[in-house]
Amino acid sequence: MAEVSVEIRNAVKAHGATLAVDHLSLEVRRGEFFSILGPSGSGKTTTLRLLAGFERLDQGDILIEGRSMRSVPPNHRPVNLVFQHYALFPHLTVFGNVSFGLEMRRLPKEEIRSRVASVLDMVRLTPKQDRWPAQLSGGEQQRVALARALVNQPSVLLLDEPLGALDQQLRQDMQVELKAIQEQVGITFICVTHHQEEALTMSDRVAIMHQGRLLQVGSPQEIYEAPASSFVAGFIGVSNTLRGRIARFNGTTCDVTVPGLPTGQAIVARPSAGAGVGSSVTLVLRPERLHLSNEVRVGGFDNVLEGRVSKAVYNGSEMQYLLSLADGISWKARVPNVGEGQKKFLPGEAVFVRWNADEGVVLTE
Amino acid sequence: MIKRYPWLLAASLGNLLFLYAPIAVLILFSFNASRLSARWQGGTLQWYRLLAEDEALLAAVQNSLLVGLVSTVIATVLGVCAALALERFPFRGQRAIEGAILLPLVIPEVMMGVALMLFFVSIKLPLSLVTVTIGHAAFNLPIVVVIVRGRLRKLDPGLEEAARDLGASAWQAFHRVTVPLLMPAILGATLLAFTISLDDFIVTFFTAGPGATTLPLKVYSMVKSTVTPEINALSAILVLVSMGLIGLSLALQRKPV
Numbered sequence: 283m284a285e286v287s288v289e290i291r292n293a294v295k296a297h298g299a300t301l302a303v304d305h306l307s308l309e310v311r312r313g314e315f316f317s318i319l320g321p322s323g324s325g326k327t328t329t330l331r332l333l334a335g336f337e338r339l340d341q342g343d344i345l346i347e348g349r350s351m352r353s354v355p356p357n358h359r360p361v362n363l364v365f366q367h368y369a370l371f372p373h374l375t376v377f378g379n380v381s382f383g384l385e386m387r388r389l390p391k392e393e394i395r396s397r398v399a400s401v402l403d404m405v406r407l408t409p410k411q412d413r414w415p416a417q418l419s420g421g422e423q424q425r426v427a428l429a430r431a432l433v434n435q436p437s438v439l440l441l442d443e444p445l446g447a448l449d450q451q452l453r454q455d456m457q458v459e460l461k462a463i464q465e466q467v468g469i470t471f472i473c474v475t476h477h478q479e480e481a482l483t484m485s486d487r488v489a490i491m492h493q494g495r496l497l498q499v500g501s502p503q504e505i506y507e508a509p510a511s512s513f514v515a516g517f518i519g520v521s522n523t524l525r526g527r528i529a530r531f532n533g534t535t536c537d538v539t540v541p542g543l544p545t546g547q548a549i550v551a552r553p554s555a556g557a558g559v560g561s562s563v564t565l566v567l568r569p570e571r572l573h574l575s576n577e578v579r580v581g582g583f584d585n586v587l588e589g590r591v592s593k594a595v596y597n598g599s600e601m602q603y604l605l606s607l608a609d610g611i612s613w614k615a616r617v618p619n620v621g622e623g624q625k626k627f628l629p630g631e632a633v634f635v636r637w638n639a640d641e642g643v644v645l646t647e
Numbered sequence: 648m649i650k651r652y653p654w655l656l657a658a659s660l661g662n663l664l665f666l667y668a669p670i671a672v673l674i675l676f677s678f679n680a681s682r683l684s685a686r687w688q689g690g691t692l693q694w695y696r697l698l699a700e701d702e703a704l705l706a707a708v709q710n711s712l713l714v715g716l717v718s719t720v721i722a723t724v725l726g727v728c729a730a731l732a733l734e735r736f737p738f739r740g741q742r743a744i745e746g747a748i749l750l751p752l753v754i755p756e757v758m759m760g761v762a763l764m765l766f767f768v769s770i771k772l773p774l775s776l777v778t779v780t781i782g783h784a785a786f787n788l789p790i791v792v793v794i795v796r797g798r799l800r801k802l803d804p805g806l807e808e809a810a811r812d813l814g815a816s817a818w819q820a821f822h823r824v825t826v827p828l829l830m831p832a833i834l835g836a837t838l839l840a841f842t843i844s845l846d847d848f849i850v851t852f853f854t855a856g857p858g859a860t861t862l863p864l865k866v867y868s869m870v871k872s873t874v875t876p877e878i879n880a881l882s883a884i885l886v887l888v889s890m891g892l893i894g895l896s897l898a899l900q901r902k903p904v
Binding site: 356373386387 | 814
């Protein structure tokens, strides 16, 4: 168990009549970049505040480095938090902000100076150490907040929507930089975000929360490719769904009958564990996995559905199509833009949508 | 704006004239060489010189400063505590307490003066500079509460949490982060309270005992007989000091959070 950094055991926290955190259990490994992802009101921020010690658990326990945090106040926890809006001290300079934690620990002046200098160097803010927070750009303020937390060398660094206040371009640069810094310092990062791309890009593992409950924990790839529920599938990226019933098993695949499709036509899919004949299931398909063509015969695919293009959007790197399939089923498809000679479909055009069994995920409801 | 609405400009100027013309005349005549008439008979500084030699007046100045200083300190300490309690620690009956604290802002000062006097008499506290000081602290308390609380409301509560997260105890977070950020409001409130105390007549009139003469009381007793140029000079000084303090107080409060 030495490799577990943070363990949340059956944590419960009520806000009024609702459970902000509902029997949450979670383990975070030492040195990993762990993200808690969820829509607003999912309980992710409350979870972070429970870890930081700003909120008290109603039930359960939180262990950090094997030590129970139940009765430990925020100033004695081996964690530091990067606040959503940074919460930089406006009356202190960049240096004063970053040295604050070390001064609270009454470290010798020399040590404070050298540790602040090295962390400011890491976030490339050495030339700005005498500036006031109000004189810094959003990205710089964000890096001061990061430095102010990291300089204390906490066991766990908590980040609350760390990139939420930055504009799109800066956000993408900081995703890369934050991950690089995490790898450099080797500290466990727990990051709370509602931004799914951010979570997938930076994290070693992602936890999905919804209404106070933990829905799924896994690597970004597992979360994206094998969502455990239709909520996760819908929250992470765009997904197309089909509801049906398993008709029979054929070895590693199964046939799913979908109401509204021509009789006799079944969808071939990879069954989920625990599904049996007659189980009602939801089939989830990512828009970029669909193969579009207007030729009747194309070999090599397990499934084909006929439909019509209802909308075509060009967004530079790809074409996005809205397709209407049989019986009011509406799907999205994305086709990477590979340049000249590529077939572009026009609204109203008939298309065939093809995919293989292992590209869809079957969810048992 | 002003150019498009000439009547607005006229109204503003009329307003300023209405407010400041009497003060300007008063200051002007404090330099008038004539003792009696309202006619200008050449400039002089002799009335100011006379003031500096009037020992009863200087004693009144001393009393005023002492009362102002002590009552301001009391009002500031209690006011900051009350503002923190109201803003950061919600409690049962908070609205009632809040109303009670702010009430002196709206009740007529005469009533407050009478009430304080009756209270001091009923608890057998002899009327003196002590009772004046308590009275001034009482009417300055809500002013401090309003100003400090206004700033506290604009402070990000995350700042205190950040300090706690970085290893500060609750007390360290308060005095290393909250107090420095509140300081402009605290200083502004202090200056305002001091000025109001310095200028107060009504509450002082009811709560002062024999020998506890403050500057406004002294001016009043001097005016009873006749308006002398010394009074003009004294009033000019009072007006300028008050305006200076208020200006400073406003400048401090405008400092961004």
